[in-house]
Amino acid sequence: MDTVELLKRVRRVEIKTRGLSDKIFSGEYASAFKGRGMAFSENREYQHGDEVRSIDWNVTARMGTPYVKVFEEERELTVFILADISGSIDGGTRGVSKRDRITELSAVLAFSAMGNNDKVGAILFSDRIEKFIPPKKGKSHVLRIIREIIEIEPDGKGTDITNALDHFLSAMKKRTVSFLLSDFRDSGYEELLKRAGRKHDFVALKIEDPIDLDIPDVGWLPLKDPESGETKWMRTGSKKDRTKYKAIELERSDSLKRAFARAGIDSTTIRTDLPYIKPLMQLFDRRG
Numbered sequence: 001m002d003t004v005e006l007l008k009r010v011r012r013v014e015i016k017t018r019g020l021s022d023k024i025f026s027g028e029y030a031s032a033f034k035g036r037g038m039a040f041s042e043n044r045e046y047q048h049g050d051e052v053r054s055i056d057w058n059v060t061a062r063m064g065t066p067y068v069k070v071f072e073e074e075r076e077l078t079v080f081i082l083a084d085i086s087g088s089i090d091g092g093t094r095g096v097s098k099r100d101r102i103t104e105l106s107a108v109l110a111f112s113a114m115g116n117n118d119k120v121g122a123i124l125f126s127d128r129i130e131k132f133i134p135p136k137k138g139k140s141h142v143l144r145i146i147r148e149i150i151e152i153e154p155d156g157k158g159t160d161i162t163n164a165l166d167h168f169l170s171a172m173k174k175r176t177v178s179f180l181l182s183d184f185r186d187s188g189y190e191e192l193l194k195r196a197g198r199k200h201d202f203v204a205l206k207i208e209d210p211i212d213l214d215i216p217d218v219g220w221l222p223l224k225d226p227e228s229g230e231t232k233w234m235r236t237g238s239k240k241d242r243t244k245y246k247a248i249e250l251e252r253s254d255s256l257k258r259a260f261a262r263a264g265i266d267s268t269t270i271r272t273d274l275p276y277i278k279p280l281m282q283l284f285d286r287r288g
Contacts (some may be wrong), residue, residue, distance in 0.1 A: 006147065006150065006151055009150050010143060010146050010147050010150060013103055013104060013107050013146050013150070014107065014143065014146065016104065016107075017104050017107035017108045017111060018107070018111045020108055020277065021107075021108050021111035021112045021115060022111070022115065028281060028284035028285065032283075032284040032285075032287040033077065033177050033201065033287070041070045041071055041175065042070050042175075043056055043059050043067045043068070043069060043070065043264075044067065044068060044070055045065060045066065045067055045068075046060075046065075046066035046067060046068050047068075050068050051068075054068040054069055054070075055067070055068050055069075056068060056069045058266065058286060058287070059264060062261050062264055063264065076117060076118055076119065077113070077116070077118045077119075077176070077177050078118065078119045078120075078121065078135045078172070078174065078176045078177070079109065079110070079113035079118050079119065079120045079121075079135075079176065079177050079178070079179075080120075080121045080122065080123075080135065080168065080172060080176045080177070080178040080179070080200075081106050081109060081110065081120070081121070081122040081123075081145070081178070081179050081181065082122070082123045082125065082164055082165075082168060082178065082179065082180045082181065082182075083102050083106055083122060083123070083124050083125070083149055083181050083182075084102065084125060084126075084159060084161075084164075084180075084181060084182035084183065084207075085099065085102075085124050085125065085126055085130060085149065085152060085154050086125075086126040086127065086154065086156065086157060086158060086159040086185075087126070087154075087157040087158070088159065088183055088185045089102060089182075089183060089207070091209060091211075092209055092272050093209055093210060093211045093272075093273075094209070094210060094272055094273040096272045096273070097272065098183055098207045098208075098209060098272060099149070100272070101207050101270055101272050101276065102149065102181045102207060103146065103149045103150055104276070105179075105181055105205060105270065105276060105280075106122070106145060106146065106149055106179075106181065107142070107145075107146050108280070109179055110142040110145055110146070111142060113177075114137070114138070114139060114142050117137065118137070118177075119135035119136055119137050120135060120136070120137075120141065120142060120145065121133055121134050121135030121136070121172075122145050122148070122149075123164055123167060123168055123171075124148060124149060124152055124154075125159075125160070125161075125163070125164040125167075126154040126155070126156035126157060126158060126159060126160070127156035127157065127158035127159060127160040127163070128155065128156045128160065128163065129163065129164065129167050130152055130154045130155065130156070131148055131152060132167070132171065133145055133148065135176075159182070159185050159186040160186065161180075161182065161184070161186045161189040161192075161193075162186075162188055162189040162192055164180075165180075165189060165192040165193065165195075165196055166192060168196065169192065169195060169196060169199065172200070175199065175200055175201065176200050176201070177200070177201045177203075178196070178200050178201065178202050178203070179202075179203045179204075179205055180196075180202070180203070180204050180205065181205045181207060182204075182205075182206070182207065183206065183207050183208065183209075183212070184204075184206055184256055190259050190262065190263065193259065193260075193263040193265065194262070194263045194264070196263070196265070197263040197264045197265040198264070202263075202265045202266075203265060203266045203267065203283070204260050204265055204266070204267040204268075205267070205268060205269075205270055206253075206256060206267065206268070206269045206270065207269075207270050207272070208253075208269050208270070208271050208272070209271070209272045209273070210271070210272070210273050212249055213246055213249050213250065213253075214242075214246060215234065215236050215242055215245055215246075216236065217236050217237055217242070218236050219235075219236060219237055220233055220234070220235055220236070220237075221233070221234050221236045222234075253269075266283060266286065266287060268280070268282065268283045
């Protein structure tokens with residue numbers, strides 16, 4: 001991609017997402033992550049004498065015992081974005097790829113943080129760390145993050161969420177508000193996800209394309225795994241095969257939700273074929 005085209009794409013993303021951030025998400029972001037003039041510090045189990053209004057009902061429901069939100073005097077937060085840029089992220093069937101969605105969501109979150117004078121950093125990962133961007137303030141830094149997500153051509157094709165989380169936990173010693181954006185085509189990272197959830201205010205955003213669940217009837221279809229490079233043929237004309245495929249994907253999705261719940265982190269699904277405003281607003285509202 002030449003420089004002129006890159007700058008045009010960055011500018012288009014800025015125009016679209018900054019308006020949303022300024023007009024829609026800034027207030028929700030502040031209330032979801034900063035509390036009433038105080039900054040969220042951690043969750044802990046309810047103790048005798050705690051105010052009932054401080055109970056975190058989402059965490060309480062997940063853990064099965066009352067938990068409260070603990071706040072500290074409001075200070076600047078550090079927002080961190082872990083963006084999956086592996087091979088499977090380039091796919092998309094409705095004119096919008098998963099990478100497009102991740103770019104826009106990262107921009108919305110970064111501009112929301114900027115509007116609250118917070119620092120923003122990022123890790124772009126595949127099956128390795130492709131780019132580490134230390135947290136900084138300012139518009140030029142936010143635009144750099146957007147530019148890197150658009151421009152970078154990953155050296156790796158697979159997905160290694162464990163490695164990304166391990167690098168993040170090693171690099172960010174102080175508590176952050178962090179977002180992991182991925183289609184989660186990986187496994188074996190649940191323990192590190194739990195560590196991230198305990199140490200940081202951590203949120204998972206699962207990016208999903210319609211074809212992840214429903215393959216249309218188009219005859220024999222070569223399905224190439226963008227990460228392993230392996231190609232398998234699927235008989236999409238067979239309703240039985242399509243139903244089996246969907247059942248496997250639905251179980252994978254349910255398993256992910258259970259893993260997020262066990263890790264004690266909030267999550268939502270963002271589809272490439274639907275607006276992302278509603279699920280983000282609902283996520284922020286649940287936390288507010």
